[in-house]
Amino acid sequence: MALKSAAVFSWGDSRSNPSGFVFNRVKNLNTAPRNWVCVGGFSGHETISSAENENAGKSTTETDVSRKLSRDLSSLPKPLSVADLSAAPNDGVRISFKGLPGSYSEEAALKAYPKCETVPCDEFEDAFKAVELWLADKAVLPIENSSGGSIHRNYDLLLRHRLHIVGEVQLAPNFCLLALPGVRAEQLKRVLSHPQALASSDVLLSKLGVARENVDDTAGAAQYVASNGLRDAGVVASARAAEIYGLNILADRIQDDTDNVTRFLVLARDPIIPRTDKSFKTSIVFTLDEGPGVLFKALAVFALREINLTKIESRPQKKKPLRVVDDSNTGTAKYFDYLFYIDFEASMAEPRAQNALGHLQEFATFLRVLGCYPMDTTL
Numbered sequence: 001m002a003l004k005s006a007a008v009f010s011w012g013d014s015r016s017n018p019s020g021f022v023f024n025r026v027k028n029l030n031t032a033p034r035n036w037v038c039v040g041g042f043s044g045h046e047t048i049s050s051a052e053n054e055n056a057g058k059s060t061t062e063t064d065v066s067r068k069l070s071r072d073l074s075s076l077p078k079p080l081s082v083a084d085l086s087a088a089p090n091d092g093v094r095i096s097f098k099g100l101p102g103s104y105s106e107e108a109a110l111k112a113y114p115k116c117e118t119v120p121c122d123e124f125e126d127a128f129k130a131v132e133l134w135l136a137d138k139a140v141l142p143i144e145n146s147s148g149g150s151i152h153r154n155y156d157l158l159l160r161h162r163l164h165i166v167g168e169v170q171l172a173p174n175f176c177l178l179a180l181p182g183v184r185a186e187q188l189k190r191v192l193s194h195p196q197a198l199a200s201s202d203v204l205l206s207k208l209g210v211a212r213e214n215v216d217d218t219a220g221a222a223q224y225v226a227s228n229g230l231r232d233a234g235v236v237a238s239a240r241a242a243e244i245y246g247l248n249i250l251a252d253r254i255q256d257d258t259d260n261v262t263r264f265l266v267l268a269r270d271p272i273i274p275r276t277d278k279s280f281k282t283s284i285v286f287t288l289d290e291g292p293g294v295l296f297k298a299l300a301v302f303a304l305r306e307i308n309l310t311k312i313e314s315r316p317q318k319k320k321p322l323r324v325v326d327d328s329n330t331g332t333a334k335y336f337d338y339l340f341y342i343d344f345e346a347s348m349a350e351p352r353a354q355n356a357l358g359h360l361q362e363f364a365t366f367l368r369v370l371g372c373y374p375m376d377t378t379l
Protein backbone atom coordinates (compact mmCIF):
# COMPACT_ATOMS: atom_id res chain seq x y z
CA MET A 1 0.00 0.00 0.00
CA ALA A 2 1.43 3.41 -0.88
CA LEU A 3 0.61 5.90 1.87
CA LYS A 4 2.17 9.33 1.49
CA SER A 5 2.46 10.57 5.01
CA ALA A 6 5.14 13.10 5.84
CA ALA A 7 5.25 16.56 4.33
CA VAL A 8 8.83 17.77 4.66
CA PHE A 9 9.90 21.38 4.32
CA SER A 10 13.19 21.62 2.49
CA TRP A 11 14.15 25.25 3.05
CA GLY A 12 17.81 24.68 3.89
CA ASP A 13 19.60 23.96 7.09
CA SER A 14 20.54 27.05 8.99
CA ARG A 15 17.87 27.41 11.64
CA SER A 16 15.70 24.93 13.42
CA ASN A 17 12.37 26.07 14.82
CA PRO A 18 9.87 24.82 17.36
CA SER A 19 7.80 22.98 14.77
CA GLY A 20 10.78 20.76 13.92
CA PHE A 21 10.91 22.05 10.36
CA VAL A 22 14.05 23.70 9.13
CA PHE A 23 14.18 27.20 7.68
CA ASN A 24 16.81 29.03 5.75
CA ARG A 25 16.84 32.71 4.79
CA VAL A 26 14.14 33.57 2.28
CA LYS A 27 15.78 34.73 -0.90
CA ASN A 28 15.21 34.80 -4.64
CA LEU A 29 11.49 34.46 -4.16
CA ASN A 30 10.87 34.90 -7.86
CA THR A 31 12.71 31.66 -8.55
CA ALA A 32 11.35 29.65 -5.63
CA PRO A 33 9.89 26.31 -6.73
CA ARG A 34 6.10 26.36 -6.99
CA ASN A 35 5.75 23.87 -4.16
CA TRP A 36 7.15 26.40 -1.66
CA VAL A 37 3.95 28.38 -1.77
CA CYS A 38 1.90 27.41 1.24
CA VAL A 39 -1.83 27.16 0.83
CA GLY A 40 -3.64 26.74 4.12
CA GLY A 41 -0.32 26.73 5.93
CA PHE A 42 1.06 23.49 4.55
CA SER A 43 3.42 22.93 1.65
CA GLY A 44 6.73 21.41 0.74
CA HIS A 45 8.10 18.35 -0.95
CA GLU A 46 6.20 15.22 -0.09
CA THR A 47 8.19 12.13 0.78
CA ILE A 48 7.19 8.57 1.52
CA SER A 49 7.63 7.64 5.20
CA SER A 50 10.46 5.29 6.22
CA ALA A 51 7.89 2.73 7.48
CA GLU A 52 6.50 2.62 3.99
CA ASN A 53 9.95 1.96 2.52
CA GLU A 54 10.61 -0.81 5.04
CA ASN A 55 7.41 -2.56 4.00
CA ALA A 56 7.95 -2.20 0.27
CA GLY A 57 7.33 -5.49 -1.49
CA LYS A 58 5.97 -7.27 1.65
CA SER A 59 2.41 -8.49 1.99
CA THR A 60 0.69 -6.78 4.93
CA THR A 61 -1.81 -8.19 7.42
CA GLU A 62 -4.83 -6.16 8.50
CA THR A 63 -3.19 -5.53 11.93
CA ASP A 64 -0.02 -4.27 10.25
CA VAL A 65 -2.11 -1.94 8.15
CA SER A 66 -4.10 -0.57 11.07
CA ARG A 67 -0.94 -0.10 13.22
CA LYS A 68 0.74 1.64 10.32
CA LEU A 69 -2.35 3.71 9.64
CA SER A 70 -2.64 4.86 13.24
CA ARG A 71 1.04 5.85 13.27
CA ASP A 72 0.78 7.67 9.98
CA LEU A 73 -2.42 9.46 10.91
CA SER A 74 -0.99 10.70 14.18
CA SER A 75 1.66 12.63 12.26
CA LEU A 76 -0.94 14.52 10.25
CA PRO A 77 -1.89 18.05 11.29
CA LYS A 78 -4.81 18.13 13.74
CA PRO A 79 -7.83 20.39 13.24
CA LEU A 80 -7.68 23.48 15.45
CA SER A 81 -10.08 23.73 18.34
CA VAL A 82 -11.18 26.84 20.24
CA ALA A 83 -8.97 25.66 23.14
CA ASP A 84 -5.87 25.68 20.90
CA LEU A 85 -6.64 29.17 19.71
CA SER A 86 -7.26 30.74 23.09
CA ALA A 87 -4.43 28.95 24.96
CA ALA A 88 -1.55 30.04 22.73
CA PRO A 89 -2.61 32.81 20.34
CA ASN A 90 0.90 33.28 18.88
CA ASP A 91 1.86 29.65 18.43
CA GLY A 92 2.80 28.86 14.88
CA VAL A 93 2.66 32.47 13.63
CA ARG A 94 5.45 32.96 11.12
CA ILE A 95 6.96 36.44 10.93
CA SER A 96 9.27 37.51 8.13
CA PHE A 97 11.93 40.17 8.70
CA LYS A 98 15.05 41.46 6.95
CA GLY A 99 18.26 40.15 8.44
CA LEU A 100 19.65 37.13 10.22
CA PRO A 101 18.56 35.58 13.52
CA GLY A 102 19.83 37.83 16.31
CA SER A 103 19.07 41.07 14.46
CA TYR A 104 17.03 43.85 16.08
CA SER A 105 14.24 43.28 13.56
CA GLU A 106 13.94 39.71 14.81
CA GLU A 107 13.88 41.07 18.38
CA ALA A 108 11.00 43.37 17.37
CA ALA A 109 9.13 40.40 15.84
CA LEU A 110 9.63 38.42 19.07
CA LYS A 111 8.49 41.40 21.14
CA ALA A 112 5.21 41.52 19.20
CA TYR A 113 4.75 37.74 18.99
CA PRO A 114 6.86 36.05 21.69
CA LYS A 115 6.10 32.53 20.49
CA CYS A 116 6.39 33.16 16.76
CA GLU A 117 8.59 31.39 14.25
CA THR A 118 10.80 34.00 12.62
CA VAL A 119 11.52 33.85 8.88
CA PRO A 120 14.80 35.63 8.03
CA CYS A 121 14.89 37.35 4.61
CA ASP A 122 17.70 38.83 2.50
CA GLU A 123 15.94 42.08 1.61
CA PHE A 124 12.99 44.17 2.83
CA GLU A 125 11.14 43.29 -0.36
CA ASP A 126 11.60 39.56 0.30
CA ALA A 127 9.91 40.02 3.68
CA PHE A 128 6.90 41.60 1.91
CA LYS A 129 6.83 38.82 -0.69
CA ALA A 130 7.13 36.10 1.94
CA VAL A 131 3.76 37.25 3.33
CA GLU A 132 2.20 37.63 -0.12
CA LEU A 133 3.30 34.10 -1.03
CA TRP A 134 2.03 32.65 2.29
CA LEU A 135 5.56 31.68 3.37
CA ALA A 136 4.95 33.92 6.38
CA ASP A 137 1.81 35.22 8.10
CA LYS A 138 3.14 38.68 8.88
CA ALA A 139 6.21 40.85 8.27
CA VAL A 140 7.92 43.12 10.81
CA LEU A 141 9.90 45.97 9.23
CA PRO A 142 11.60 49.08 10.62
CA ILE A 143 9.96 52.33 9.48
CA GLU A 144 11.67 55.06 11.53
CA ASN A 145 14.31 55.65 14.12
CA SER A 146 14.25 58.43 16.69
CA SER A 147 17.78 59.57 15.79
CA GLY A 148 18.25 58.38 12.18
CA GLY A 149 14.77 59.28 10.85
CA SER A 150 12.65 57.42 8.31
CA ILE A 151 13.55 54.23 6.48
CA HIS A 152 12.49 55.48 3.06
CA ARG A 153 12.79 52.12 1.33
CA ASN A 154 9.97 50.73 3.46
CA TYR A 155 7.70 53.73 2.76
CA ASP A 156 8.16 53.04 -0.95
CA LEU A 157 7.52 49.30 -0.52
CA LEU A 158 4.34 49.94 1.49
CA LEU A 159 2.86 51.61 -1.56
CA ARG A 160 4.17 49.10 -4.08
CA HIS A 161 2.80 46.10 -2.18
CA ARG A 162 -0.76 45.43 -1.07
CA LEU A 163 -0.14 44.44 2.55
CA HIS A 164 -1.97 46.10 5.44
CA ILE A 165 -0.43 47.61 8.57
CA VAL A 166 -1.90 45.65 11.50
CA GLY A 167 0.40 46.77 14.30
CA GLU A 168 3.45 48.71 15.40
CA VAL A 169 6.33 47.75 17.69
CA GLN A 170 8.65 50.22 19.40
CA LEU A 171 12.04 48.84 20.33
CA ALA A 172 14.81 50.54 22.30
CA PRO A 173 17.78 48.53 21.00
CA ASN A 174 20.54 47.61 23.43
CA PHE A 175 23.72 47.93 21.37
CA CYS A 176 26.66 45.76 22.50
CA LEU A 177 30.28 45.64 21.33
CA LEU A 178 31.11 42.05 20.36
CA ALA A 179 34.33 40.30 19.35
CA LEU A 180 35.77 36.79 19.06
CA PRO A 181 36.51 35.09 22.39
CA GLY A 182 39.94 36.17 23.71
CA VAL A 183 39.99 39.45 21.73
CA ARG A 184 40.21 42.65 23.83
CA ALA A 185 38.67 46.01 22.83
CA GLU A 186 42.16 47.60 22.44
CA GLN A 187 43.05 44.99 19.78
CA LEU A 188 40.20 46.06 17.49
CA LYS A 189 41.12 47.97 14.32
CA ARG A 190 37.61 48.09 12.83
CA VAL A 191 33.99 47.64 13.86
CA LEU A 192 31.29 46.31 11.52
CA SER A 193 27.57 46.97 11.86
CA HIS A 194 24.39 48.46 10.45
CA PRO A 195 24.92 52.23 9.87
CA GLN A 196 22.24 53.06 12.46
CA ALA A 197 23.97 50.96 15.13
CA LEU A 198 27.39 52.51 14.31
CA ALA A 199 25.96 56.05 14.41
CA SER A 200 24.24 55.36 17.74
CA SER A 201 27.50 54.10 19.32
CA ASP A 202 29.67 57.02 18.21
CA VAL A 203 31.14 57.93 21.62
CA LEU A 204 32.61 54.51 22.39
CA LEU A 205 33.78 53.86 18.81
CA SER A 206 35.53 57.26 18.69
CA LYS A 207 37.22 56.51 22.03
CA LEU A 208 38.49 53.19 20.62
CA GLY A 209 39.68 54.96 17.43
CA VAL A 210 38.44 52.14 15.18
CA ALA A 211 37.41 52.30 11.53
CA ARG A 212 33.66 51.80 10.96
CA GLU A 213 32.39 49.45 8.26
CA ASN A 214 28.75 49.57 7.22
CA VAL A 215 26.98 46.29 6.61
CA ASP A 216 23.35 45.45 5.93
CA ASP A 217 22.41 44.04 9.31
CA THR A 218 23.95 43.75 12.76
CA ALA A 219 23.54 39.98 13.04
CA GLY A 220 25.03 39.54 9.56
CA ALA A 221 28.11 41.43 10.80
CA ALA A 222 28.35 39.11 13.83
CA GLN A 223 28.08 36.03 11.63
CA TYR A 224 30.74 37.40 9.24
CA VAL A 225 33.29 38.16 11.97
CA ALA A 226 32.68 34.80 13.68
CA SER A 227 32.76 32.65 10.56
CA ASN A 228 35.90 34.33 9.19
CA GLY A 229 37.71 34.32 12.55
CA LEU A 230 38.47 38.06 12.28
CA ARG A 231 40.47 38.98 15.39
CA ASP A 232 40.97 42.64 14.40
CA ALA A 233 37.22 43.27 13.93
CA GLY A 234 34.47 44.02 16.42
CA VAL A 235 30.73 44.16 15.85
CA VAL A 236 27.91 46.30 17.22
CA ALA A 237 24.99 43.91 17.66
CA SER A 238 22.63 42.37 20.21
CA ALA A 239 23.47 40.10 23.13
CA ARG A 240 21.40 37.44 21.38
CA ALA A 241 23.62 37.74 18.27
CA ALA A 242 26.67 37.18 20.54
CA GLU A 243 25.10 33.98 21.83
CA ILE A 244 24.01 32.71 18.40
CA TYR A 245 27.35 33.35 16.64
CA GLY A 246 29.68 32.55 19.57
CA LEU A 247 31.07 36.04 20.18
CA ASN A 248 31.98 37.70 23.50
CA ILE A 249 30.26 40.83 24.80
CA LEU A 250 33.05 43.39 25.43
CA ALA A 251 30.68 46.23 26.36
CA ASP A 252 26.94 46.43 26.93
CA ARG A 253 24.57 49.42 26.42
CA ILE A 254 27.07 51.36 24.32
CA GLN A 255 24.42 53.63 22.74
CA ASP A 256 25.05 57.37 23.19
CA ASP A 257 21.35 58.07 23.63
CA THR A 258 19.55 55.67 25.94
CA ASP A 259 16.20 56.92 24.59
CA ASN A 260 16.97 55.78 21.05
CA VAL A 261 13.88 54.00 19.72
CA THR A 262 13.17 52.23 16.44
CA ARG A 263 9.57 51.90 15.33
CA PHE A 264 8.62 48.80 13.35
CA LEU A 265 5.41 48.06 11.42
CA VAL A 266 3.62 44.72 11.43
CA LEU A 267 2.17 43.89 8.01
CA ALA A 268 -0.37 41.25 7.03
CA ARG A 269 -2.39 40.16 4.02
CA ASP A 270 -5.67 41.21 5.65
CA PRO A 271 -6.51 44.36 7.60
CA ILE A 272 -7.73 44.16 11.20
CA ILE A 273 -11.13 45.45 12.27
CA PRO A 274 -10.67 48.91 13.83
CA ARG A 275 -11.93 49.36 17.39
CA THR A 276 -12.60 52.27 19.70
CA ASP A 277 -11.99 50.63 23.09
CA LYS A 278 -8.25 51.29 22.99
CA SER A 279 -5.86 53.73 21.31
CA PHE A 280 -5.63 53.16 17.59
CA LYS A 281 -3.50 54.83 14.96
CA THR A 282 -4.26 55.11 11.23
CA SER A 283 -1.67 55.40 8.44
CA ILE A 284 -2.58 56.86 5.05
CA VAL A 285 -0.82 57.92 1.84
CA PHE A 286 -2.16 60.52 -0.58
CA THR A 287 -1.25 62.86 -3.42
CA LEU A 288 -2.42 66.43 -4.03
CA ASP A 289 -2.77 68.70 -7.00
CA GLU A 290 -0.32 71.56 -7.11
CA GLY A 291 -1.45 74.96 -5.93
CA PRO A 292 -1.01 77.39 -3.05
CA GLY A 293 -1.97 76.03 0.35
CA VAL A 294 -3.02 72.52 -0.75
CA LEU A 295 -0.92 70.78 1.90
CA PHE A 296 -2.19 73.26 4.50
CA LYS A 297 -5.75 72.31 3.46
CA ALA A 298 -4.95 68.60 3.69
CA LEU A 299 -3.55 68.95 7.21
CA ALA A 300 -6.51 71.12 8.24
CA VAL A 301 -8.94 68.17 7.80
CA PHE A 302 -7.28 66.62 10.86
CA ALA A 303 -6.75 69.84 12.85
CA LEU A 304 -10.44 70.79 12.43
CA ARG A 305 -11.43 67.52 14.14
CA GLU A 306 -8.76 67.68 16.87
CA ILE A 307 -6.99 64.65 15.41
CA ASN A 308 -3.35 64.49 16.43
CA LEU A 309 -0.79 63.72 13.71
CA THR A 310 2.16 61.60 14.84
CA LYS A 311 4.12 61.45 11.60
CA ILE A 312 4.31 63.13 8.21
CA GLU A 313 6.66 61.98 5.50
CA SER A 314 6.92 62.95 1.84
CA ARG A 315 8.41 60.83 -0.92
CA PRO A 316 8.88 61.71 -4.57
CA GLN A 317 6.44 59.98 -6.87
CA LYS A 318 8.71 57.64 -8.78
CA LYS A 319 6.42 57.33 -11.80
CA LYS A 320 6.24 61.08 -12.39
CA PRO A 321 8.95 62.78 -10.33
CA LEU A 322 8.95 66.06 -12.25
CA ARG A 323 6.07 68.32 -13.32
CA VAL A 324 6.93 70.94 -15.92
CA VAL A 325 4.92 74.17 -15.61
CA ASP A 326 5.08 76.83 -18.32
CA ASP A 327 4.33 80.35 -17.15
CA SER A 328 4.40 83.28 -19.60
CA ASN A 329 5.82 85.59 -16.88
CA THR A 330 8.32 83.39 -15.06
CA GLY A 331 9.24 80.90 -17.78
CA THR A 332 9.39 77.12 -17.37
CA ALA A 333 9.62 75.65 -13.87
CA LYS A 334 10.06 72.04 -12.83
CA TYR A 335 8.32 70.78 -9.68
CA PHE A 336 8.58 67.48 -7.89
CA ASP A 337 5.39 65.50 -7.39
CA TYR A 338 5.13 64.06 -3.90
CA LEU A 339 3.36 61.30 -2.04
CA PHE A 340 2.43 62.29 1.52
CA TYR A 341 2.39 59.65 4.24
CA ILE A 342 0.56 60.58 7.44
CA ASP A 343 -0.03 58.73 10.72
CA PHE A 344 -2.82 60.07 12.90
CA GLU A 345 -4.10 59.14 16.35
CA ALA A 346 -7.65 57.94 15.69
CA SER A 347 -9.39 54.71 14.77
CA MET A 348 -11.22 54.32 11.47
CA ALA A 349 -14.16 53.17 13.62
CA GLU A 350 -14.51 56.78 14.86
CA PRO A 351 -16.78 59.15 12.88
CA ARG A 352 -14.22 62.00 13.18
CA ALA A 353 -11.61 59.85 11.36
CA GLN A 354 -14.11 58.81 8.68
CA ASN A 355 -15.18 62.44 8.21
CA ALA A 356 -11.58 63.64 8.00
CA LEU A 357 -10.78 61.13 5.26
CA GLY A 358 -14.05 61.91 3.45
CA HIS A 359 -13.05 65.57 3.52
CA LEU A 360 -9.50 64.81 2.32
CA GLN A 361 -10.87 62.67 -0.50
CA GLU A 362 -12.70 65.75 -1.88
CA PHE A 363 -9.43 67.25 -3.07
CA ALA A 364 -6.76 64.52 -2.84
CA THR A 365 -5.89 63.08 -6.25
CA PHE A 366 -5.17 59.68 -4.67
CA LEU A 367 -5.80 58.33 -1.17
CA ARG A 368 -5.10 54.92 0.37
CA VAL A 369 -5.50 53.76 3.96
CA LEU A 370 -2.40 51.68 4.70
CA GLY A 371 -3.79 50.38 7.99
CA CYS A 372 -5.53 51.08 11.26
CA TYR A 373 -3.87 49.38 14.24
CA PRO A 374 -3.40 49.53 18.02
CA MET A 375 -0.72 51.97 19.18
CA ASP A 376 2.32 50.49 20.92
CA THR A 377 2.33 52.17 24.32
CA THR A 378 4.87 49.84 25.95
CA LEU A 379 7.80 52.28 26.00
Ligand SMILES: O=C(O)C(=O)Cc1ccccc1
Pocket (backbone or CB within 6 Å): 098, 099, 102, 103, 104, 105, 106, 142, 173, 194, 196, 197, 216, 217, 218, 219, 262
Ligand atom coordinates in the same frame (compact mmCIF):
# COMPACT_ATOMS: atom_id res chain seq x y z
O1 LIG B 1 20.53 45.30 11.60
C1 LIG B 1 19.61 44.97 12.37
O2 LIG B 1 19.77 44.22 13.34
C2 LIG B 1 18.28 45.48 12.12
O3 LIG B 1 17.32 44.84 12.42
C3 LIG B 1 18.16 46.88 11.60
C4 LIG B 1 18.33 47.80 12.78
C5 LIG B 1 19.57 48.31 13.08
C6 LIG B 1 19.70 49.15 14.17
C7 LIG B 1 18.60 49.46 14.95
C8 LIG B 1 17.37 48.93 14.64
C9 LIG B 1 17.22 48.11 13.54
